[in-house]
Amino acid sequence: MVKRSLSPAQQPNKRVHSAQDEQQERDFATEASRTWYVLGKCALTLELIPVALKAFESSLRFVPDLPESLLGLATTLCTQKEPQRALDLLLAALQQHPRLNNDSAIWREIAGLHFSLKQYDQAYQAANRALGLVPNDPKILLISADAMSHLNPSHSHHLYHTILSMVTQRRTTPEECDIARHCHYKLGLMAMTDQNWKAAVSEFQAAVSFALQANVDAELLWCLLANVRERNGDIEGALAVCRDAIQVSGLTRRVSLMFGYLSLVSFNQHQEDPNNAINLLTPLTATNYDDEMDCLTWYLLGKAYSLADNPRQAYDAFQFSLRKGRDSSLPWLAVGSLYLKMGQLPDALAAYSQAARLLVDDGSLVSAMASASAWDGLACVYERCDDQAIDAADAYARAAACYRAANEMRAASQAEQRAHSLQAAARGEAPVPSLRPIPETPMTLLRDIVINAIQDSFDTEDEMSNENSKKFHHLPLPRGSLAGSTPTRTPTEKEVTKWPKQGSSQIPSAQLTPAVPMQRRFSQHRLSPVQATEPPPPLLPQSQPQAQHQMGQLSPMQAQQFAQPPRVLGSHLPGPSHIKQTVGPPVRPPVPMGYYPPGVVWR
Numbered sequence: 366m367v368k369r370s371l372s373p374a375q376q377p378n379k380r381v382h383s384a385q386d387e388q389q390e391r392d393f394a395t396e397a398s399r400t401w402y403v404l405g406k407c408a409l410t411l412e413l414i415p416v417a418l419k420a421f422e423s424s425l426r427f428v429p430d431l432p433e434s435l436l437g438l439a440t441t442l443c444t445q446k447e448p449q450r451a452l453d454l455l456l457a458a459l460q461q462h463p464r465l466n467n468d469s470a471i472w473r474e475i476a477g478l479h480f481s482l483k484q485y486d487q488a489y490q491a492a493n494r495a496l497g498l499v500p501n502d503p504k505i506l507l508i509s510a511d512a513m514s515h516l517n518p519s520h521s522h523h524l525y526h527t528i529l530s531m532v533t534q535r536r537t538t539p540e541e542c543d544i545a546r547h548c549h550y551k552l553g554l555m556a557m558t559d560q561n562w563k564a565a566v567s568e569f570q571a572a573v574s575f576a577l578q579a580n581v582d583a584e585l586l587w588c589l590l591a592n593v594r595e596r597n598g599d600i601e602g603a604l605a606v607c608r609d610a611i612q613v614s615g616l617t618r619r620v621s622l623m624f625g626y627l628s629l630v631s632f633n634q635h636q637e638d639p640n641n642a643i644n645l646l647t648p649l650t651a652t653n654y655d656d657e658m659d660c661l662t663w664y665l666l667g668k669a670y671s672l673a674d675n676p677r678q679a680y681d682a683f684q685f686s687l688r689k690g691r692d693s694s695l696p697w698l699a700v701g702s703l704y705l706k707m708g709q710l711p712d713a714l715a716a717y718s719q720a721a722r723l724l725v726d727d728g729s730l731v732s733a734m735a736s737a738s739a740w741d742g743l744a745c746v747y748e749r750c751d752d753q754a755i756d757a758a759d760a761y762a763r764a765a766a767c768y769r770a771a772n773e774m775r776a777a778s779q780a781e782q783r784a785h786s787l788q789a790a791a792r793g794e795a796p797v798p799s800l801r802p803i804p805e806t807p808m809t810l811l812r813d814i815v816i817n818a819i820q821d822s823f824d825t826e827d828e829m830s831n832e833n834s835k836k837f838h839h840l841p842l843p844r845g846s847l848a849g850s851t852p853t854r855t856p857t858e859k860e861v862t863k864w865p866k867q868g869s870s871q872i873p874s875a876q877l878t879p880a881v882p883m884q885r886r887f888s889q890h891r892l893s894p895v896q897a898t899e900p901p902p903p904l905l906p907q908s909q910p911q912a913q914h915q916m917g918q919l920s921p922m923q924a925q926q927f928a929q930p931p932r933v934l935g936s937h938l939p940g941p942s943h944i945k946q947t948v949g950p951p952v953r954p955p956v957p958m959g960y961y962p963p964g965v966v967w968r
């Protein structure tokens with residue numbers, strides 16, 4: 366049968382019908398894509414990551430260039446700690462769909478992804494591309510300022526002030542208050558880098574104020590504000606900040622740790638009761654985090670017991686600190702000082718040697734200061750034994766070099782003078798100098814370690830939250846998902862800038878002098894050869910830990926000394942029975958600091 370052709374009158378009707386069908390298909394695809402996008406947003410809010418991935422993928426199958434779905438898929442990949450794949454996804458979408466080049470949200474997300482990958486130059490360029498589409502956008506300017514803070518800090522300082530002049534005129538939304546909080550926080554960190562403590566106090570006060578208005582967790586800001594007040598010499602103001610933080614946010618772990626440290630500083634300056642720090646830190650020992658902050662809690666508690674003239678409880682607390690932080694040299698410095706006070710010089714030498722073994726030279730001021738403290742303690746031990754003036758002078762010379770690397774010129778000069786005096790005494794050109802007081806762990810070192818541990822704990826919590834979000838819902842990735850594809854680098858990306866490392870402050874081990882043998886009798890007084898052969902009476906339970914770290918290339922005599930196991934870690938002591946779970950410290954009536962905005966509801 367021959368098929369009859371359509372008449373000319375029927376042709377227009379067919380074309381109209383086809384156009385209507387195409388329009389209906391486009392409308393259906395748009396609605397379906399929007400529906401999948403909304404489903405993906407809901408799943409992302411509920412942390413159902415595989416469901417969100419499948420929903421955003423389905424949305425892009427209907428409309429491949431929908432900006433909202435592309436941004437949602439990129440956000441989901443970032444939640445899974447895959448920012449590089451999210452960046453590859455958006456850059457590929459820009460190449461396939463040129464109209465997306467006029468979307469400022471896409472460029473803003475690309476800038477943020479570059480910044481998270483520490484590609485600061487590319488982040489700044491992408492932010493400028495977004496600003497060309499939407500000028501004076503505070504969110505985009507904030508990304509540009511954050512990237513510029515790593516490239517040109519002076520220019521970023523100007524950008525932060527520009528953003529503040531834009532958002533502080535309105536301050537109508539919590540989002541704008543959060544942007545202002547971030548700007549003041551960054552300006553405060555820059556002031557700390559310049560050691561402009563007065564400006565840092567002002568910036569962190571403003572950051573706390575905006576954080577309260579935006580109902581954002583300000584625990585880190587409270588700790589930083591207390592830290593810079595203490596650096597500025599205002600210890601009472603720093604304590605008042607901690608009391609205000611406790612009244613606003615409750616007795617949190619980080620604020621309590623900062624409060625305990627400041628209480629010890631207040632004891633050293635004003636001879637206040639160390640029991641305040643004991644009452645504050647004792648409840649924190651009930652938690653079992655096994656992290657650096659837990660180690661610091663036990664260390665500060667032992668320090669407080671030591672200041673309260675209670676060596677038995679201080680020893681127990683230091684034992685727990687050693688178990689919590691086996692790779693930390695800070696507890697060993699405290700144990701060495703404790704043994705030195707009680708005249709147990711072999712144990713003090715073993716503790717200081719272990720502290721020196723655990724030190725890692727990363728070029729930082731904290732590492733240099735810790736090394737100086739270890740060598741300073743070893744020098745004090747060598748001074749208190751017979752015929753070890755040369756070793757003491759060598760240890761003081763090493764301590765002076767470390768102090769100089771830590772920018773502690775006064776301490777470096779004193780250590781050098783001590784080394785010269787001991788060298789002259791060893792040659793018989795001058796009398797033996799009198800014994801110097803037993804050194805304590807410098808509060809400047811403890812201050813930096815405490816604030817670094819608090820800041821690192823926030824980064825660790827962010828990583829833990831990302832890991833938990835990945836494990837929230839166990840569904841396989843959709844077949845053919847863009848999220849599961851192999852990431853590729855596009856020609857538009859540039860090489861990441863590599864910054865030069867700082868120089869090492871470690872002293873070559875070839876300059877070491879032979880150390881004192883462990884079997885030599887130590888004492889604070891000069892002993893005869895007969896008395897020197899008698900074994901020392903132990904004052905504390907002795908133990909046999911295992912030395913797991915090496916300290917460079919040592920001479921045979923030094924290797925023999927450092928092979929001697931320290932006598933502190935091995936005794937598995939039970940928890941201190943005297944520690945009671947008491948309530949927090951007696952909080953005095955808060956003194957308003959002047960940074961609370963009117964009408965703020967305290968949480």
